[in-house]
Amino acid sequence: MSNLTGKKIAFAVASEGIEQVELTSPWEAVEEAGGQPVLVSMEKGKVQAFNHLDRGDTFEVDVTFADADADSFDGLVLPGGVANPDALRLDQDAVAFIKSFFASAKPVAAICHAPWSLVEADVVRGRTLTSWPSLQTDLRNAGATWQDKEVVVDGNLVTSRNPDDLPAFNEAALTAFAG
Template sequence: MTDLSGKKIAFAVASEGIEQIELTSPWEAVEQAGGQPVLVSVESGKVQAFNHLDKGDTFPVDVTFEDADVSEYDGLVLPGGVANPDSLRMDADAVAFVKGFFDAGKPVAAICHAPWSLVEADVVRGRTLTSWPSLQTDLRNAGAEWKDDEVVVDGNLVTSRKPDDLPAFNEAALTAFAR
C-alpha cells in the first residue's frame, strides 16, 4: 500500500456542483494511505456536492484559495462535476492556486470535467491527458493531446474520465503523491 504519512493533499473545489464521489473516493484513498486531505474552496463555510444532478452532502471548507499556500501541500486533487470546474476557472485565486502546483512541479490529479481548470491555468499545452469526452475539443484547442483512457499519467499530471475510473485514478494519484 502507498504511504502518504506526513503529506498534505489539497482538494480544490468551488462552492457547489462538485461530483460527490469524485471528492469522497480520492479523499478516503488519501486518508487510508496516511495522508491529510484538506478542502480548499473559494469561500469559507461548506460546499455542496452533487450526485450527478441531485444534491448530495455538504462538506466543511478547511481554507480558502485566498489564504491557501501551495508550498504547504504535497499534491492537488481536482474533482469534477460540470459546475465545479466551470466555476473554479472563473475565480482568479483558484486558477492561481492550480497553476502554482505546476509551477512548483507538484503532482496534480484531475478527473472528469476538472481539466477545465487546467485549461484556464494554461498548463495543458504539450501534455497528454484524458477527461470527460465533451472536454476533448477544449483540451486540444489548449494544446493538449487527448486520449480516451481510464487513466493517463503525464509526468506530474494524473487524469481520468469519469467516476467508473476512480479505482485507477486513485491508485495513480496516490503513486504520484508518494514520490
C-alpha cells in the same frame, strides 16, 4: 499501497456542483494511505456536492484559495462535476492556486470535467491527458493531446474520465503523491 504519512493533499473545489464521489473516493484513499486531505474553496463555510444532478452532502471548507499556499501541500486533487470546474475557472485565486502546483512540479490529479480548470490555468499545452469526452476539443484547442483511457499519467499530472475510473485514478494519484 502508497504511503502518504506526513503528506498534505489539497482538494480544490468551488462552492457547489462538485461530483461527490469524485471528492469522497480520492479523499478516503488519501486518508487510508496516511495522508491529510484538506478542502480548499473560494469561501469559508460549506460546499455542496452532487450525485450527478441530485444534491448530495455538504462538506466543510478548511481554507480558502486566498489564504492557501501551495507550498504547504504535497499534491492537488481536482474533482469534477460540470459546475465545479466551470466556477473554478472564473476565480482568479483558484486558477493561481492550481497554476502554482505546476510551477513547482507538484503532482496534480484531475478527473472528469476538472481539466477545464487546467485549461484556464494554461498548464495543458504539450501534455497528454484524458477527461470527460466533451472536454476533448477544449483540451486539444489548449494544446493538449487527448486520449480516451481510464487513466493517463503525464509527468506530475494524473487524469481520468469519470467515476467508473476512480479505482485506477486513486491508485495513480496515490503513487504520484507518494513521490
